[in-house]
Amino acid sequence: MSGSRSSGNGRPTIRDVAREAGVSIGTVSAVINERGQVAEETRRHVQRFIAELGFEPNNTARSLKSRRISSIGFVVPDLDNPFFAAVAEGVQRGIGDNDILLMLCITWSQTEREEYFARIMRTQRLDGVIYLTGTGLPSSSLLELARAGSVVFVDEVLPGMDVPFVSSNNLAGARAVARHVIDQGHRRIAIVGGPPRLWTSEQRLAGFRESLAAAAIDTDAAPYVAGDYSERSGYLAAERFLAGSRKHWPTAILCANDLMAIGVMRYCREHDVAVPSELSITGFDDIAAAELLQPALTTVAQPGLEMGRAAAELLLHRTGVRPEPPATTHFQTSVRIRNSVAAVVS
Amino acid sequence: MSGSRSSGNGRPTIRDVAREAGVSIGTVSAVINERGQVAEETRRHVQRFIAELGFEPNNTARSLKSRRISSIGFVVPDLDNPFFAAVAEGVQRGIGDNDILLMLCITWSQTEREEYFARIMRTQRLDGVIYLTGTGLPSSSLLELARAGSVVFVDEVLPGMDVPFVSSNNLAGARAVARHVIDQGHRRIAIVGGPPRLWTSEQRLAGFRESLAAAAIDTDAAPYVAGDYSERSGYLAAERFLAGSRKHWPTAILCANDLMAIGVMRYCREHDVAVPSELSITGFDDIAAAELLQPALTTVAQPGLEMGRAAAELLLHRTGVRPEPPATTHFQTSVRIRNSVAAVVS
DNA sequence: ATTTCGATATGAACCGGTTCAAATTCGAAG
DNA sequence: CTTCGAATTTGAACCGGTTCATATCGAAAT
Numbered sequence: 001m002s003g004s005r006s007s008g009n010g011r012p013t014i015r016d017v018a019r020e021a022g023v024s025i026g027t028v029s030a031v032i033n034e035r036g037q038v039a040e041e042t043r044r045h046v047q048r049f050i051a052e053l054g055f056e057p058n059n060t061a062r063s064l065k066s067r068r069i070s071s072i073g074f075v076v077p078d079l080d081n082p083f084f085a086a087v088a089e090g091v092q093r094g095i096g097d098n099d100i101l102l103m104l105c106i107t108w109s110q111t112e113r114e115e116y117f118a119r120i121m122r123t124q125r126l127d128g129v130i131y132l133t134g135t136g137l138p139s140s141s142l143l144e145l146a147r148a149g150s151v152v153f154v155d156e157v158l159p160g161m162d163v164p165f166v167s168s169n170n171l172a173g174a175r176a177v178a179r180h181v182i183d184q185g186h187r188r189i190a191i192v193g194g195p196p197r198l199w200t201s202e203q204r205l206a207g208f209r210e211s212l213a214a215a216a217i218d219t220d221a222a223p224y225v226a227g228d229y230s231e232r233s234g235y236l237a238a239e240r241f242l243a244g245s246r247k248h249w250p251t252a253i254l255c256a257n258d259l260m261a262i263g264v265m266r267y268c269r270e271h272d273v274a275v276p277s278e279l280s281i282t283g284f285d286d287i288a289a290a291e292l293l294q295p296a297l298t299t300v301a302q303p304g305l306e307m308g309r310a311a312a313e314l315l316l317h318r319t320g321v322r323p324e325p326p327a328t329t330h331f332q333t334s335v336r337i338r339n340s341v342a343a344v345v346s
Numbered sequence: 347m348s349g350s351r352s353s354g355n356g357r358p359t360i361r362d363v364a365r366e367a368g369v370s371i372g373t374v375s376a377v378i379n380e381r382g383q384v385a386e387e388t389r390r391h392v393q394r395f396i397a398e399l400g401f402e403p404n405n406t407a408r409s410l411k412s413r414r415i416s417s418i419g420f421v422v423p424d425l426d427n428p429f430f431a432a433v434a435e436g437v438q439r440g441i442g443d444n445d446i447l448l449m450l451c452i453t454w455s456q457t458e459r460e461e462y463f464a465r466i467m468r469t470q471r472l473d474g475v476i477y478l479t480g481t482g483l484p485s486s487s488l489l490e491l492a493r494a495g496s497v498v499f500v501d502e503v504l505p506g507m508d509v510p511f512v513s514s515n516n517l518a519g520a521r522a523v524a525r526h527v528i529d530q531g532h533r534r535i536a537i538v539g540g541p542p543r544l545w546t547s548e549q550r551l552a553g554f555r556e557s558l559a560a561a562a563i564d565t566d567a568a569p570y571v572a573g574d575y576s577e578r579s580g581y582l583a584a585e586r587f588l589a590g591s592r593k594h595w596p597t598a599i600l601c602a603n604d605l606m607a608i609g610v611m612r613y614c615r616e617h618d619v620a621v622p623s624e625l626s627i628t629g630f631d632d633i634a635a636a637e638l639l640q641p642a643l644t645t646v647a648q649p650g651l652e653m654g655r656a657a658a659e660l661l662l663h664r665t666g667v668r669p670e671p672p673a674t675t676h677f678q679t680s681v682r683i684r685n686s687v688a689a690v691v692s
Numbered sequence: 693a694t695t696t697c698g699a700t701a702t703g704a705a706c707c708g709g710t711t712c713a714a715a716t717t718c719g720a721a722g
Numbered sequence: 723c724t725t726c727g728a729a730t731t732t733g734a735a736c737c738g739g740t741t742c743a744t745a746t747c748g749a750a751a752t
Contacts (some may be wrong), residue, residue, distance in 0.1 A: 013738055024702045029740060037700055059469045060410050061738035065707045068472075074450070078632070079431040090423050092452045097462065101470065104420070104450040106438040122403045124416075124447060262638060276448065288426070292608060294640025359708055370732045375710060383730055407708035411737045 021049040026076070032057055040186065051273035053131040055146045063125070072315060073099035073126045075117060077109045077134030081259060082287040083304045084132060085209035087154060089249060090308020091130055098321055100127075107134060109228075113238050114139040128309075128315045130154060135195040135228045153313045155309055157197045166311045170284075173333030174207025174254075177282050180254045180298070180335055181285070182215045185344035186280060190223040190250035192260050194236040201226075204256045204284060223250060224234025227260045242273060251280060251344055258283035258290050258299055264341075265293060276342035286336050302333045358399040367395040367662030378403055383644020399667055409471070417447040417663060421463060421470050421488070423455045423480030427605060428633040429577070429650045430478060433500060437476055447472075453480060455574075466527045467491060473662045475656075476500060481541040498661045500653055505618040510664060512657045512675045514548050516630075518644035520553025520600075523628050526681055527598045527645070531690035532626060536569040536596035538583040538606050540652045547572075550602045550630060554674045569596060573606045580609025588619060597626060597690055604629035604636050604645055611639060613687075622688035632682050641685035648679045 014032075018025045023046060031046045038046075049055075063070050072095075078083050093101055103126060105117040118141035121129060128150035131138060138146070138156070145151055146163050153165040154246035181189060191208050194201030209219045225240055227233030234255060243251055255261035261283030268275050275281055276295055283290060286301035306328075313326035360378075364371045369392060376382035377392045384392075395401075409416050418441075425431050438448055449472065451463040458644035464487035467475060474496035477484060484492070484502070491497055499511040510546050527535060535580030539552050540547030555565045571586055573579030580601060588595055601607035614621050621627055622641055629636060652674075659672035 014740095015738080025703055025739085026741080027700085033740085037698095039700065042700080056465075056469050058410075058738055060406055060471055061707090062740075063707095064404075064406050064410055064709085064738080065740045071449075079434050080428070081430075082426070085425040085428075085431050088450070088529065089452060099466065101466065102450045103417070104434070104437060104448045105436065119402070120445060120447060123402050125404060125406055143700090175411060241379060266638075289635045289638055292486070292635055293611075293638055360710095361708080371709085372711080372732055373730085376731090377712085384727095389729080404708055407737090408710075409737095410708080410739085411710045478740065 001259060012055045013058070017046065017049050018023070019054055020053060021046050028316075037150050038113045055099045055269060070099065071103055071124070071126050072108060072128040072312075073103045073105050073117065073121050074130050074132070075107060075114065076132045079106065082284045082289070083257075083302075086304030087132055087308035087311070090305040090310075092308075093305070094309035094326075095310025095316070098316065100321075102115070106278055109134040109136055111136065115141045118142050118145055123204075126139065128152070130311045130315060133198060133200065135198070138196060147170045150315055150319050152318070154311050157198075162330075164314055166200075166307050166331075168302035168307060168331040169221055169333050170203035170302075171207045171210075172242050172301065173284065173335065174204040174256075175211050176207075176333075177284070177298070177300050178208045178211035178254055179253065179281060181280060182211060182217070184252075184341055185227065186252040186253075187217060187344075188248075188250045189217065190237075190241045190253045191225070192234055192253060192255040192264065193224060193229050194228045194256040196226050202255060208254050227256065227257060227263075229257050230331045231266070232258045234260030235267045236263070238264040238267035242271065242279075249279070251278075252341065252344040253279065253281050255281065255283050257283045258287045261297055261299065261340075262293065264287065265297075274338050280341040282341060290336070291338070293340070297334050298341045300333050300339045301336050303331050307331055320331055344346070348437070358401045360401070360403070363392065363395050363399055363401050366399060367392050371589045377428075396483050415681065416445065417470070417472055418474040418476065418601065418658075419449045419451055420441075420476050420478070421451045421460065421469050422478045423453055425452065427603075428635065429603075429631045429648075432650030433478055433654035433657070436651040436656075438654075439651070439656045440655035440658025440672075441662070444536060444662065446465060446662075446667075453479040455481065455482055457485050458585075461487045463487050464491055474498070476657045476661060477502070477548060478642055480546055481544070483543060496661055496665050498664070500657050504545075508661055510675075512653050512660060512677075513545075514648040514653060514677040515679050516549035516648075517553045517556075518628065518679065519648065520550040521557050522553075522603075522681045523630070523644070523646050524554045524600055525559035525560075525626060526683060527600065527626060527687055528557060529561070530626065530677055531689055532598040533563060533690075534564065534594075534598075534601045535581075536587045536594045538580055538601040538610065539570060539572045540602040541574050547602060554600050572601065575603050577605045577609040577612070581613045582608030582609070583616050584610040584613035584636060587692045588625075595625070597624075598687065599625065599627050601627065601629050604631045604633045604643060606642055607645065607686075608639065610633065611643075616666070625688040628687060636682070637684070639686070644684045645682050646679050647682050649677050653677055 013027050018028045028046055030038050031043050074091055094255050107113040130152050132154045133156035153163055154166050157165050171231050180216050193205045211217045224240055225237040227237055253264055263280050273279050283297050283299035286299045289298040290299050309324040310329050314329055316322035316323040360371050360374050364374045373544035374392055376384050377389050400450035420437055422430050453459040475497050478500045500507055501513050503511050508551040539551045558565045569587055571583040573583055577684040593668050599610055607627050610627050629643050629645035632645045636645050656675050658677055663671040
């Protein structure tokens with residue numbers, strides 16, 4: 001019928017529409033972008049042919065000339081950690097319906113994968129990146145990207161670098177949960193920290209120690225092991241703390257995240273250490289499983305979904321897509337008191 | 347110095363490299379693609395200038411002309427469900443280092459979001475899609491996409507459509523876990539199914555009922571509620587089953603996934619129903635939390651990571667990137683017997 | 693009747709690669 | 723000293739949009 005297009009093979013192009021409608025390609029372009037001065041009558045006429053031919057603009061061609069924002073990368077260590085998954089969902093929410101693609105980059109905390117993605121992002125001309133700290137510091141390529149353009153960090157602030165970031169109050173949260181444990185009468189308190197040199201690790205560790213110091217507990221004497229935020233590293237830490245004579249054991253272990261706390265609990269279950277009567281445990285993140293555990297884990301909640309959303313909004317703001325910056329980029333944390341901490345009977 | 351490029355603004359293009367190196371753009375193109383006949387000496391010469399200028403090909407321009415595969419979509423209801431997160435990780439693994447970006451499409455089980463992504467995928471000319479069944483059937487736009495090209499379904503087979511898919515043996519798994527419950531002496535068994543009309547829901551339900559029928563239990567009399575795979579819907583189902591006189595309660599509830607089983611367990615905890623002594627519960631998926639629960643959840647394991655990987659490999663095979671198809675696309679399930687099912691004392 | 697001007701419409705040039713027919717180079721054979 | 727063919731190299735055309743300087747047109751103003 002009338003809909004026969006010249007290029008017999010592919011989908012119709014803007015030129016096909018122009019020819020069929022008897023107008024110029026410039027006019028068609030103006031119509032599909034709702035820009036420029038197009039007479040109402042012409043617009044309708046062109047739109048009819050767009051619909052008739054089933055024309056849909058090719059975004060690849062489109063973004064070649066006009067560097068409009070169209071996709072952003074989301075770099076994350078893994079999705080097993082429910083907190084990370086929550087941030088991912090938040091980012092997707094924050095993007096909203098801005099026609100922006102979210103590229104998932106799982107690094108498994110390997111530097112070479114981070115470098116790999118950094119390269120891809122450069123060649124694919126992604127318009128921005130949201131970076132979620134893993135167990136190591138961002139790779140040099142990524143930092144270079146950050147310096148050059150639009151990278152928003154979640155839960156990581158780089159010293160001396162003016163890079164936008166979203167975070168929660170790790171320090172206050174850690175301080176509060178440690179105080180809660182101390183208030184229950186604990187004095188021999190061990191700490192399972194996150195990977196060294198990470199901002200979150202340091203903040204949480206500092207928070208724990210501040211409260212310990214405030215209670216006149218010798219922080220240097222407090223047993224400390226650095227984990228890597230994995231369940232397994234929590235298990236290993238427990239193995240270290242709960243060796244030797246029972247009377248020297250800590251009565252409480254503060255963990256820098258929930259996964260490690262779960263690892264500690266698993267060790268206790270396997271070795272008949274009663275939680276919380278013999279050993280109190282706390283976590284950080286408040287993942288869904290924390291509430292499900294027996295005993296339910298006392299932990300610090302941080303709003304992963306909101307943080308992800310804020311990160312996306314911040315990035316969109318900085319790339320000019322969004323007029324206003326997000327209302328908040330620094331979120332409060334709150335202690336969730338459950339049953340994994342018991343009072344010390346002395 | 348020698349590295350001054352004409353276009354003062356952006357990054358160097360293939361033409362800049364050609365000019366600086368004193369060769370034609372065709373030669374540069376051949377060098378960066380390691381294709382065609384290029385003399386070894388020329389290659390090295392050009393490569394030196396590529397490095398010197400810091401040239402990196404623009405993939406947008408590249409994919410405009412040569413429709414090479416460069417990104418695939420991953421459509422998933424959400425990432426809160428750890429099974430979905432595992433599949434996502436598997437997909438990323440399966441892609442390997444093929445320079446393919448994974449575009450994340452979280453639909454929150456909303457049809458309009460699925461339609462939205464289908465449109466984006468068409469305009470972005472994605473090279474393929476991996477579709478993870480949510481709580482509803484795939485939208486018409488997506489089916490259209492599937493018919494047209496490269497969509498691989500995970501855990502969903504469409505009746506009458508020749509669409510590639512990856513799945514696990516839901517039927518056998520459901521049958522086996524139901525048999526286990528029956529073997530423990532249960533006769534009054536309730537079922538919390540998944541969303542109706544979904545392949546996984548139907549398979550699991552069929553498996554449960556087959557075992558019930560084999561034990562001469564009237565399947566029609568067995569209480570049944572259709573959930574939507576969410577924790578909340580499990581809770582609601584429990585509310586239904588555990589109303590009325592205690593003596594008519596079921597002694598076991600088979601759930602079509604772990605999240606719903608967790609919902610049932612939460613109801614029990616809140617209403618002082620002892621699990622498993624008063625009520626036995628089973629799930630499906632074997633998410634990490636299943637093992638952590640108290641009592642640990644008896645469930646059916648399916649290899650999410652492997653399934654995701656196979657889906658990616660299947661897609662890559664079908665789009666010609668990968669010479670061989672994956673070894674397996676139909677995975678075995680296995681029952682994980684833990685503590686949430688007790689023997690009936692009669 | 694001529695000029696002026698805002699509203700529209702036009703289409704060549706460009707974005708940065710890939711392709712491939714045609715030109716060039718070079719060594720061996722005649 | 724040609725001739726011939728394989729190996730290289732070249733560069734115009736193209737992919738499908740966006741841009742914007744320029745052309746067109748009708749009505750109002752002079």
